[in-house]
Amino acid sequence: MTELAPHALEALIVDWGDVPTVTDIKVVRRRSRDFFWYSPILNEQLSGKSAEVLVIPRDEVDVVRVAAACARHRVPLTVRAGGTGNYGQAVPLAGGVLLDITELSAIEWVKPGVIRVGVGAKMNAIDAELQASGWELRMHPSTKRTATIGGFVAGGSGGIGSVNYGGLREPGNILAARVVTMEETPRIIELRGDAAQKVNRAYGTTGIITALEMPLAPAWRWIDVVVVFDSFMEAVEFGYEVALADGIVKKLLSPVTWPLPSYFGALKTYCPDGKSILIAMIAEPSLESFKNLLGSRGEITLETATDDSPGQVPLYEYTWNHTTLQVLKADRSVTYLQCLYPHDRLLQKVDDMRQMFPDEVLQHLEFIRFNGHVTCSGLPVVRFTDAARLNEIIRRHEESEVSIANPHVYTVEDGSRYKRVDADQLGFKHEIDPYGLLNPGKMRSFVGRSR
Amino acid sequence: MTELAPHALEALIVDWGDVPTVTDIKVVRRRSRDFFWYSPILNEQLSGKSAEVLVIPRDEVDVVRVAAACARHRVPLTVRAGGTGNYGQAVPLAGGVLLDITELSAIEWVKPGVIRVGVGAKMNAIDAELQASGWELRMHPSTKRTATIGGFVAGGSGGIGSVNYGGLREPGNILAARVVTMEETPRIIELRGDAAQKVNRAYGTTGIITALEMPLAPAWRWIDVVVVFDSFMEAVEFGYEVALADGIVKKLLSPVTWPLPSYFGALKTYCPDGKSILIAMIAEPSLESFKNLLGSRGEITLETATDDSPGQVPLYEYTWNHTTLQVLKADRSVTYLQCLYPHDRLLQKVDDMRQMFPDEVLQHLEFIRFNGHVTCSGLPVVRFTDAARLNEIIRRHEESEVSIANPHVYTVEDGSRYKRVDADQLGFKHEIDPYGLLNPGKMRSFVGRSR
Numbered sequence: 001m002t003e004l005a006p007h008a009l010e011a012l013i014v015d016w017g018d019v020p021t022v023t024d025i026k027v028v029r030r031r032s033r034d035f036f037w038y039s040p041i042l043n044e045q046l047s048g049k050s051a052e053v054l055v056i057p058r059d060e061v062d063v064v065r066v067a068a069a070c071a072r073h074r075v076p077l078t079v080r081a082g083g084t085g086n087y088g089q090a091v092p093l094a095g096g097v098l099l100d101i102t103e104l105s106a107i108e109w110v111k112p113g114v115i116r117v118g119v120g121a122k123m124n125a126i127d128a129e130l131q132a133s134g135w136e137l138r139m140h141p142s143t144k145r146t147a148t149i150g151g152f153v154a155g156g157s158g159g160i161g162s163v164n165y166g167g168l169r170e171p172g173n174i175l176a177a178r179v180v181t182m183e184e185t186p187r188i189i190e191l192r193g194d195a196a197q198k199v200n201r202a203y204g205t206t207g208i209i210t211a212l213e214m215p216l217a218p219a220w221r222w223i224d225v226v227v228v229f230d231s232f233m234e235a236v237e238f239g240y241e242v243a244l245a246d247g248i249v250k251k252l253l254s255p256v257t258w259p260l261p262s263y264f265g266a267l268k269t270y271c272p273d274g275k276s277i278l279i280a281m282i283a284e285p286s287l288e289s290f291k292n293l294l295g296s297r298g299e300i301t302l303e304t305a306t307d308d309s310p311g312q313v314p315l316y317e318y319t320w321n322h323t324t325l326q327v328l329k330a331d332r333s334v335t336y337l338q339c340l341y342p343h344d345r346l347l348q349k350v351d352d353m354r355q356m357f358p359d360e361v362l363q364h365l366e367f368i369r370f371n372g373h374v375t376c377s378g379l380p381v382v383r384f385t386d387a388a389r390l391n392e393i394i395r396r397h398e399e400s401e402v403s404i405a406n407p408h409v410y411t412v413e414d415g416s417r418y419k420r421v422d423a424d425q426l427g428f429k430h431e432i433d434p435y436g437l438l439n440p441g442k443m444r445s446f447v448g449r450s451r
Numbered sequence: 452m453t454e455l456a457p458h459a460l461e462a463l464i465v466d467w468g469d470v471p472t473v474t475d476i477k478v479v480r481r482r483s484r485d486f487f488w489y490s491p492i493l494n495e496q497l498s499g500k501s502a503e504v505l506v507i508p509r510d511e512v513d514v515v516r517v518a519a520a521c522a523r524h525r526v527p528l529t530v531r532a533g534g535t536g537n538y539g540q541a542v543p544l545a546g547g548v549l550l551d552i553t554e555l556s557a558i559e560w561v562k563p564g565v566i567r568v569g570v571g572a573k574m575n576a577i578d579a580e581l582q583a584s585g586w587e588l589r590m591h592p593s594t595k596r597t598a599t600i601g602g603f604v605a606g607g608s609g610g611i612g613s614v615n616y617g618g619l620r621e622p623g624n625i626l627a628a629r630v631v632t633m634e635e636t637p638r639i640i641e642l643r644g645d646a647a648q649k650v651n652r653a654y655g656t657t658g659i660i661t662a663l664e665m666p667l668a669p670a671w672r673w674i675d676v677v678v679v680f681d682s683f684m685e686a687v688e689f690g691y692e693v694a695l696a697d698g699i700v701k702k703l704l705s706p707v708t709w710p711l712p713s714y715f716g717a718l719k720t721y722c723p724d725g726k727s728i729l730i731a732m733i734a735e736p737s738l739e740s741f742k743n744l745l746g747s748r749g750e751i752t753l754e755t756a757t758d759d760s761p762g763q764v765p766l767y768e769y770t771w772n773h774t775t776l777q778v779l780k781a782d783r784s785v786t787y788l789q790c791l792y793p794h795d796r797l798l799q800k801v802d803d804m805r806q807m808f809p810d811e812v813l814q815h816l817e818f819i820r821f822n823g824h825v826t827c828s829g830l831p832v833v834r835f836t837d838a839a840r841l842n843e844i845i846r847r848h849e850e851s852e853v854s855i856a857n858p859h860v861y862t863v864e865d866g867s868r869y870k871r872v873d874a875d876q877l878g879f880k881h882e883i884d885p886y887g888l889l890n891p892g893k894m895r896s897f898v899g900r901s902r
Contacts, residue, residue: 112672113700113736134585134669138698165697172698172740193743215698215736218585218669221563244823246616247589247623247666249564285564285666289623292644344795372695374823 003095004052004075012097013053015069019062022054031080032098036088038324039335041387041408046088051078051098058103060180060188060210067186067208070097070437077182078439079204081120081151084143086321088410089155089203093441101150104210110135113216114175119150119209124308127219136219138165138173142322145308149212153177154204157405158377160252160281160316161217162368163243168200170371175215179207181432189432198428203412205443206425207432220283222251222306224315225290226267227298232257232276232363236350236376238297239278243367243374248290249283253367254319257354260362260381263327264318270301279315281306320379323364327381337361337394339378340403340417346375349402356400359383361393378402411444421445454546455503455526463548464504466520470513473505482531483549487539489775490786492838492859497539502529502549509554511631511639511661518637518659521548521888528633529890530655532571532602535594537772539861540606540654544892552601555661561586564667565626570601570660575759578670587670589616589624593771596759600663604628605655608856609828611703611732611767612668613819614694619651621822626666630658632883640883649879654863656894657876658883671734673702675766677718677753678745683708683727683814687801687827689748690729694818694825699741700734704818705770708805711813711832714778715769721752730766732757771830774815778832788812788845790829791854791868797826800853807851810834812844829853862895872896 004012013021022028032050036042057063070077076096083090092098104118107129115135117126123144127136139161141147147156153174158167168174176192177199189207191198196213198206229235235255243253255278261271271277278298282290284305291300308314318326324336341349354363360383365376384390387408394404403417413421421443429438429446436448455463464472473479483501487493508514521528527547534541543549555569558580566586568577574595578587590612592598598607604625609618619625625647632638640658642649647664649657680686686706694704706729712722722728729749733741735756742751759765769777775787792800805814811834816827835841838859845855854868864872872894880889880897887899 111736113734170698171696171744172700172737175736175739193739215740245622246820246823247621249623283564285562285626286623288626288644289666293622369697372697372825 008073009052012069012073012075015072016055016065019065020056020058022056028052028054028098031083031100032090032092034083034085034088034090036086036091036410038086038321038328039408040384041390042088042410046091046410049091049093050095051092052095054098054100056100056103060104063099063104063180063208063210064186064188066097066099067180067182068184071182071184071186071435074435074437076437076440079154079208081148082122082143082146084141084147084151085155086407087155087415089442091410092439093410099208101208102148105148108211114213115216116211116213117149118211120148122146122148123152130216131219134219135216137161138215138217139168142316142320144316149214150209153200153212154202154209157201158368159320162366163250163253164369165217166369166371169197172215174200174212176213177209178211179209179432181207182438183432183434187432197422198425201412202425203439203442205412205433205439205446206429207438220249220251222281223284223287224302224304224306225280225282225300226270226302226315227278227280227294228272228275228301229278229298230275232354233347233351234297235276235278236347236365238294239365239367240347240374241293242280242290245293248293249286250281252279252281252316252319254279254323255363255365256318256323257363260323260327260364263330265326265329266313267318272301279319281315320366323379324381333384334381335384335390336382336407337378337380337397338405338407339380339397340370340405341376341378342401343370343373343375345401349400350376350378352400353378353397353402356396357393411442413444459524460503463520463524463526466523467506467516470517471507471509473507479503479505479549482534482551483541483543485534485536485539485541487537487542487861489537489772489779490859491835492841493539493861497542497861500542500544501546502543503546505549505551507551507554511555514550514555514631514659514661515637515639517548517550518631518633519635522633522635522637522886525886525888527888527891530605530659532599533573533594533597535592535598535602536606537858538606538866540893542861543890544861550659552659553599556599559662565664566667567662567664568600569662571599573597573599574603581667582670585670586667588612589666589668590619593767593773595767600665601660604651604663605653605660608652609819610771613817614701614704615820616668617820617822620648623666625651625663627664628660629662630660630883632658633889634883634885638883648873649876652863653876654890654893656863656884656890656897657880658889671700671702673732673757674735674738675753675755675757676731676733676741676751677721677766678729678731678749679723679726679752680729680749681726683805684798684802685748686727686729687798687816689745690816690818691798691825692744693731693741696740696744699744700737701732703730703732703767703770705730705774706814706816707769707774708814711774711778711815714781716777716780717764718769723752730770732766771817774830775832784835785832786835786841787858788829788831788833788848789856789858790831790848791821791856792827792829793852794821794824794826796852800851801827801829803851804829804848804853807847808844862893864895
């Protein structure tokens with residue numbers, strides 16, 4: 001795809017009328033990026049990519065006008081929200097329009113256990129709003145303070161809270177999604193139940209989400225805890241016990257091997273040299289049981305109420321992919337992987353991987369539930385040499401039955417553990433984006449009608 | 452142990468002063484029973500057993516006076532509450548005193564996620580009281596409407612809610628217990644954390660519990676659901692999927708084979724002939740996801756808010772050991788077993804057991820979490836012939852790696868899967884009941900000092 005001719009761009013903008021539009025190319029370029037630079041490979045592939053115009057709809061009516069205009073003019077459209085993704089989800093590969101969805105942030109309603117909210121609402125704003133009524137989102141990424149609920153659904157998978165509820169893909173974790181189709185006369189479609197999975201981790205290729213209905217969890221008073229252990233495997237073993245202890249209410253269990261905590265800035269005070277740690281969020285009434293289970297195996301060096309209000313740094317900003325970020329702040333030569341360990345041989349496989357790459361792949365795990373079983377997602381920090389070596393590390397994980405969701409690729413298919421896109425998503429894309437204009441190049445199995 | 456001489460009984464009663472006392476032997480005999488008659492074997496062994504006097508302390512001070520008197524006079528004491536147990540927990544084997552603890556029923560305090568309550572509080576009264584503040588007990592037996600929290604802790608194991616929290620034995624499910632020792636000068640001991648397990652399922656042999664601190668669950672609006680399936684295994688398979696679906700909030704999942712529903716009285720209307728059913732309690736906001744997962748595999752015949760107020764029959768009164776009771780109402784020739792299935796070969800083992808005894812052992816399962824894994828407790832209804840055949844059925848289950856907690860024995864040890872008492876419990880009993888006066892004969896490993 002080539003760049004739009006100036007007159008074509010002009011005609012497009014005229015077509016969508018008074019929808020707020022930014023044509024300053026410096027701004028458009030800056031907003032066309034996300035956190036893909038965690039991957040040196042994606043950094044090379046994506047760094048020059050940009051949209052040509054940025055549009056910021058004020059409401060769903062504006063979204064419909066923009067979608068109609070793009071369909072009529074056959075111009076690609078990539079949706080962007082907080083831009084906190086790591087796979088270039090929000091990076092336009094084929095130029096065109098960048099649609100900033102963050103103005104659609106109103107809460108439509110809250111019922112016990114359910115919220116209906118605009119796709120662009122920030123997750124920390126949602127939780128702050130819910131607090132008084134005793135609810136919170138079931139799960140959120142470590143980027144909660146800048147990420148939106150729509151970006152999480154369209155480009156994420158799970159996070160803090162997945163130790164209880166599994167990932168977004170588990171039945172019941174996305175109740176409904178409202179999408180605008182990419183057609184000359186756009187339709188508005190309500191996807192409920194299983195059907196809502198059509199937009200899950202599709203990078204915005206399967207419709208422009210405008211609203212989401214999400215299940216809620218009862219809110220607890222969470223306590224941020226750091227526990228220090230002599231060895232990484234002791235941190236893992238204790239974390240596993242807590243994960244399996246259904247009587248202990250938790251939201252986060254993250255074993256982190258030394259020397260990663262040496263990069264942890266403000267948290268370093270609580271991380272003695274040479275020690276591995278477990279970062280945890282425990283419900284206050286379960287804290288006594290947590291300590292009881294710990295006994296004298298590890299030492300608690302920090303215990304403080306979780307606080308993610310402005311100016312505070314909650315412990316979860318040292319977990320999930322923030323662990324990588326903490327290291328990247330000091331050392332740009334590292335990158336990371338995303339592993340899924342088999343639940344029935346968890347400790348053995350973690351130990352195997354640790355011994356296979358003792359200094360090159362620095363272990364950091366996240367306890368999760370997956371298909372109803374307790375297991376670990378691994379987000380190790382990898383000392384990067386080159387793409388060949390990275391692929392070799394991936395291959396050796398897969399040989400050892402540790403699945404990899406490769407974060408060094410930008411298509412939906414290549415980043416999944418199955419290397420394919422969900423058949424429902426592909427079929428649905430044909431229905432709602434016949435010209436293949438939504439984030440083109442991200443769903444590579446899709447071949448659209450001629451434009 | 453022989454019966455107390457009339458003057459000895461008189462002296463004992465004088466010793467404890469004005470603590471309310473019942474000597475009418477008809478009343479004492481009636482109150483010395485529990486629901487052990489579900490077992491034809493226990494029915495024979497325990498039917499004549501009775502205390503000689505009933506005492507009803509008004510508060511903990513009264514409990515101390517009674518304990519002191521019994522210790523000084525070396526008279527056995529058996530604690531009783533709702534009397535809903537099935538193993539003769541509350542049946543005095545050696546006569547003596549029956550202590551009715553139900554007056555100690557006050558709620559001391561409620562904090563977010565925790566309640567401190569008198570041991571004799573009925574569980575339905577606790578939940579009714581908690582409702583306004585949005586909390587409920589994490590789990591309760593099917594006898595919730597008559598059982599007490601103390602009886603559940605001292606003689607139970609798990610129940611409705613254990614699909615989320617596991618059993619009472621899991622870390623964090625009993626926070627603390629306050630006990631009065633059986634000594635001439637009784638002490639009052641607070642057991643916290645692990646230590647509280649010393650009173651768990653010890654049948655009142657390890658101290659007289661006066662108060663409990665229990666963790667709470669966020670209360671949901673629960674929906675009672677009956678789903679009908681063509682075959683039992685389909686009910687089991689769907690129940691298993693729901694149990695594993697961490698995004699679907701539930702409290703109860705009970706597959707029941709035909710013909711058991713034919714005994715289900717008022718519920719019979721919703722149970723077509725020849726069909727097996729799944730009884731479920733689903734949180735209202737998860738009901739749509741539950742139905743979505745079901746698809747067209749089964750038919751929902753009942754869907755109504757759980758209501759256990761007076762005059763109503765909640766669905767949980769057809770589950771756990773109430774399933775057996777529903778059948779016993781019409782057919783006194785049946786009894787039951789308590790099975791624990793291995794979590795990693797669940798469906799296969801359930802099918803094996805079903806085929807091994809197709810008409811003799813009528814399957815009824817309860818999905819639970821056990822050590823962090825989803826599995827099933829089985830409470831099949833057994834067509835009873837004689838003890839030898841029952842033991843043969845038990846043996847064949849155990850040979851097939853399906854553990855049995857035998858409900859046809861009355862000692863703590865024989866009823867456990869390990870055929871032994873917890874070492875901590877035994878050691879603690881030596882400390883707090885040196886003369887072996889608490890419910891003697893129930894902890895058979897215990898040999899007391901000479902009286």
